[in-house]
Amino acid sequence: MSDQSKSDSQGLTNRDYAVDLLRAFGGAVIFAFPLLMTMEMWWLGFTMDRWRLVLFLALNLALLEGLSFVAGFRKAFSLKDDTLDMLAAYGVGILASAALLLAFDLISWGMNADEVLGKIAVQAVPASIGAMAARRQLGDSEEEDERPDCYGGELFLMLAGALFLAFNVAPTEEMILIAYVMTPWHAIVLVVVSLLMLHAFVYSLEFSGQEEKPGGNGFWRTFWGYSLAGYAIALLVSLYVLWTFGRTDGVALGQVAMMVTVLSLPSALGAAIARLIV
Incomplete structure (x- = not known):
């Protein structure tokens, strides 16, 4: 040349x-x-x-x-x-x-x-x-x-998306208020809704960029191996972000659990969106 x-x-x-x-x-x-x-x-x-x-x-x-x-x-x-x-x-x-x-x-x-x-x-x-x-x-x-086609890479993307969306919501006072007024029954329903939304957004609703079930796995294997793991990541990210912003300081354990549950909804959605768009 x-x-x-x-x-x-x-x-x-x-x-x-x-x-x-x-x-x-x-x-x-x-x-x-x-x-x-x-x-x-x-x-x-x-x-x-x-x-x-x-x-x-x-x-x-x-x-x-x-x-x-x-x-x-x-x-x-x-x-x-x-x-x-x-x-x-x-x-x-x-x-x-x-x-x-x-x-x-x-x-x-x-x-x-x-x-x-x-x-x-x-x-x-x-x-x-x-x-x-x-x-x-x-x-x-x-x-x-x-994108690397591996289990660890999939979970990493979920973590990144969960952290970004949790970061957008955690600083707000409204999130704390929602956690305060919710009952334990509301929290249980919210956990189920968050988990089902994460699975549906990534594998069921046919959005552009939606994932195929990994390795041709059936519903339950995909749900346990990816969706449930993704929601667990969303919970951990929610707890970490709340701690980082001082939201858990001096707060009773039950109320911390409620805040984590509330924040896990946007965290789970962030995990799902990251899987769709990245």
């Missing part, structure tokens, strides 16, 4: 990557926008326990690394490429979050640095997930599906 041809090829690659970064920015804005408009998210930036925030950000980086392998915003075939994509997505998430917070005057130069950094850090979590998912949602629909 001539030097000119190499230069043209490299130039095309750089242009494509620039387009991917712009898609990532668009995905970051779309995913971050609902949370940006909630007062509870503004408060979390300076009230959230800093050690819990650091742990949450570390887990977010691990999640982005996994999503980069499963559905990064560019095709990558090595750990180095996946890591670079993870860092790029997180960087885009930070920039998009800072830009939106500045645009709404939610951060300013006169604010305490700890408050500014806290707000950006919290908001960058959904924004970075949106940036990473942008290639699937905003890119070429004819791109080859690179």
Whole structure:
């Protein structure tokens, strides 16, 4: 190949990557926008326990690394490429979050640095997930599906979706109110509804991108191996997110169980949606 041809090829690659970064920015804005408009998210930036925030950000980086392998915003075939994509997505998430917070005057130069950094850090979590998912949602629909066809990969996608949707709901006061007014019978019904919805969304309602039953398994094997496992993940994610945001501090065990049950509905839906769209 001539030097000119190499230069043209490299130039095309750089242009494509620039387009991917712009898609990532668009995905970051779309995913971050609902949370940006909630007062509870503004408060979390300076009230959230800093050690819990650091742990949450570390887990977010691990999640982005996994999503980069499963559905990064560019095709990558090595750990180095996946890591670079993870860092790029997180960087885009930070920039998009800072830009939106500045645009709404939610951060300013006169604010305490700890408050500014806290707000950006919290908001960058959904924004970075949106940036990473942008290639699937905003890119070429004819791109080859690179998702690993394995049980662990399926469960990981459920975890990512559950975490994202739980993160959208957990900071709100309404979620706490619902858990407070519900009776144990309401909680039992909600568990059944959440579990059935997760299974139906992924395997029964024939949505675009719906999964075939893994390995030709029958209903019960699929239900126990995937749907029930996915709901268990949704419960654990719900408990973790509530703890991260301080919702479980000083709260009776029964009330914590009610909050987890309430949050498991959006978590389960998030797990199902992730299986459909990623």
